[in-house]
Every structure is written in C-alpha cells, then in structure tokens.
Amino acid sequence: MIQERKKELTAYVQGLEKAELHIHIEGAAPADVWSKIAKRNGLPSPNQDVALAQRTVSSRDLAGFLGSYTRLTRMLLTELDFYDLMYSYFLSANQQNIGHVEVFFDTQSYRNFGLDPEMVIKGLGRALDEWCQKLGMTGSLILCFLRNLPVDQAYMDLELAQNYKQWIVAVGLAAHETGHPPTLFAPVYQKARNLGFKTVAHAGEDGPPEYVWSVLNDLEVDRIDHGGASIQDPKLVAEIARRKIPLTMCPISNVRMGVVQSLELHPFRRLMQAGVRVTINSDNPAYFGSLIDNYVDTALALDLGQDELSAIARTSIEASFKQ
Numbered sequence: 119m120i121q122e123r124k125k126e127l128t129a130y131v132q133g134l135e136k137a138e139l140h141i142h143i144e145g146a147a148p149a150d151v152w153s154k155i156a157k158r159n160g161l162p163s164p165n166q167d168v169a170l171a172q173r174t175v176s177s178r179d180l181a182g183f184l185g186s187y188t189r190l191t192r193m194l195l196t197e198l199d200f201y202d203l204m205y206s207y208f209l210s211a212n213q214q215n216i217g218h219v220e221v222f223f224d225t226q227s228y229r230n231f232g233l234d235p236e237m238v239i240k241g242l243g244r245a246l247d248e249w250c251q252k253l254g255m256t257g258s259l260i261l262c263f264l265r266n267l268p269v270d271q272a273y274m275d276l277e278l279a280q281n282y283k284q285w286i287v288a289v290g291l292a293a294h295e296t297g298h299p300p301t302l303f304a305p306v307y308q309k310a311r312n313l314g315f316k317t318v319a320h321a322g323e324d325g326p327p328e329y330v331w332s333v334l335n336d337l338e339v340d341r342i343d344h345g346g347a348s349i350q351d352p353k354l355v356a357e358i359a360r361r362k363i364p365l366t367m368c369p370i371s372n373v374r375m376g377v378v379q380s381l382e383l384h385p386f387r388r389l390m391q392a393g394v395r396v397t398i399n400s401d402n403p404a405y406f407g408s409l410i411d412n413y414v415d416t417a418l419a420l421d422l423g424q425d426e427l428s429a430i431a432r433t434s435i436e437a438s439f440k441q
C-alpha cells in the first residue's frame with residue numbers, strides 16, 4: 119500500500135514544474151564523480167571516504183560525516199574538477215524535471231587550502247552556462263560566507279563576486295550556527311545589498327530562533343535557509359509569514375543531521391499552515407536523497423496531498439531569484 123502511494127507520488131512530483139534553491143555543490147557529487155576526480159588528480163581512491171560519509175550520516179555522527187566530507191573536497195584541485203561537480207548535478211536535476219537551480223558554493227575553504235578562488239567560480243560558472251543551454255534549464259550561483267571564518271574574508275569574497283555577476287546572483291551564510299551569531303555579518307550584507315546582490319542565510323537549523331530574528335532584522339535577507347527553529351517562537355512565525363520571506367527547508371537533511379527527530383515531527387507542515395512560504399530542497403543530495411525523495415518522503419510523513427505538493431513546487435519558482 120505504502121509502496122503504491124510512494125510510486126504514485128514520485129510520478130506526480132516528477133511531473134511538477136519546480137526549482138531547487140538549497141543545494142551545496144560538493145554535497146551533490148555521487149561516488150563515481152569523486153573517483154573520476156581522484157584518478158585525474160593522481161590521488162588515492164575516495165571510495166572509503168564516500169562510504170564513511172554515507173555511513174556516518176545515517177548514524178547521525180556529524181563529526182564523522184564532516185571529516186569525510188572535508189577530505190573529499192580536498193581532492194578538488196582544478197577548474198575542471200569544479201566543472202564536473204556542477205555538470206553532474208545538472209544531469210541529475212534535469213532527470214528530476216527541475217527547471218531552475220540556485221547552487222551554493224564557497225571560496226573560503228579553497229582559498230584557505232591555497233587554491234585560486236577565481237578558478238572555483240570559473241569552473242562552476244562555465245558548467246552552469248553550458249549545461250543550462252544544453253538542457254534548457256536556468257540557474258545561478260549563491261556565494262556563501264562561512265560563519266566560522268573571519269568576516270574580513272567575506273569582504274574579499276564579495277569584492278571578487280562583483281566580477282562574476284553573470285553567475286552569482288546572491289550571497290549566503292553557511293556552516294554551523296552555534297556560537298556564530300549572524301549579526302557579525304550585518305555590515306557585509308549591507309554592502310552586498312548595495313552592490314545589487316540578493317541575500318539569503320542559513321538560520322534556525324541547529325541555531326536558536328534568535329538567529330532567525332537576526333537574519334530577518336540585521337541581515338535583512340530575501341530568503342531564509344532552513345528556518346525550522348522558528349516554530350519555537352509563534353511571534354517569529356507570524357513575522358516571517360507577514361513579511362512573506364520564503365524558507366528553503368531540507369526535511370531529510372534535518373533528520374539525518376539530528377536537528378529534528380523524525381520526518382513526522384518536522385515543522386514543515388505547521389509552518390505551511392501558519393502561512394509561511396515553505397519550499398522543499400535536498401541540501402546535499404548525495405547524502406540526503408534527491409529533491410524528489412525529499413518531496414515524496416515529506417509528503418508521506420506529513421500527509422501532504424497532491425494539491426499541497428503542487429503549491430510547494432509553485433512557491434519554489436516564485437521564491438527563486440530568476441529574472
């Protein structure tokens with residue numbers, strides 16, 4: 119019975135016109151892409167780290183997951199490596215009938231390993247141009263600042279981003295929230311807005327509702343990434359709904375990362391019922407399932423019907439920064 123329902127929902131979601139607005143490019147690459155990159159760069163097989171990342175994420179061992187994830191990203195050395203990450207994600211998005219994508223990346227991790235940040239941007243951007251055209255899709259990049267690293271580096275990144283506005287549409291804020299309040303980034307967000315960038319920020323994933331208030335009021339974001347912790351503060355939920363700020367939620371990620379106990383307990387539906395513009399996304403699809411998996415599993419756990427799924431897909435397009 120449940121298998122039948124799953125099959126039916128999968129076909130339905132496949133047919134929906136939809137956008138993906140919360141996906142980190144390094145977390146989208148499947149094992150074969152990492153193997154190809156390792157081989158090309160003369161590095162040992164990454165299979166052990168890919169398997170470890172899969173295993174640690176299902177046992178909610180966050181430190182273990184992040185360790186193997188970081189080791190994988192260190193294999194990225196050339197523009198072509200970044201091109202390949204993007205290209206493989208585009209093929210998967212196209213298979214899922216995703217018409218528009220907005221992809222997170224950062225340059226700070228790579229800059230700090232000694233790579234040229236412009237090489238990272240060019241590899242991703244070149245793939246974006248080529249594959250949007252080949253597959254009839256649209257897409258853009260969102261440059262994330264890492265909240266655990268110095269704000270000075272965020273200014274350097276913003277400076278660089280100005281030269282790549284054909285690809286970079288917005289700036290974001292990523293990495294673990296706890297102990298890293300968003301307020302520190304208020305001046306750099308102000309500058310980004312003045313330069314014409316849209317703004318988003320991860321908040322209320324592992325951080326408290328106060329951080330969500332802060333990205334609303336101090337960073338003045340156009341969208342909030344995750345935002346699940348808002349459910350703890352009814353005034354905050356009402357304010358997000360009133361301002362019509364969309365949330366890019368990632369239900370399976372939240373369960374696997376241990377910030378929500380189960381999909382059945384996920385605040386997605388409650389936020390939707392409170393009038394918040396919620397969207398469904400995969401976050402890191404190689405580890406948390408595809409976008410379609412996220413739609414279907416969330417629908418099954420929270421009893422969402424076809425009309426609701428269709429409304430969520432519509433919101434994803436309306437909440438995008440597509441011109």
Ligand SMILES: [Zn+2]
Pocket residue numbers: 140142292320343401
């Ligand atoms: Zn994320």
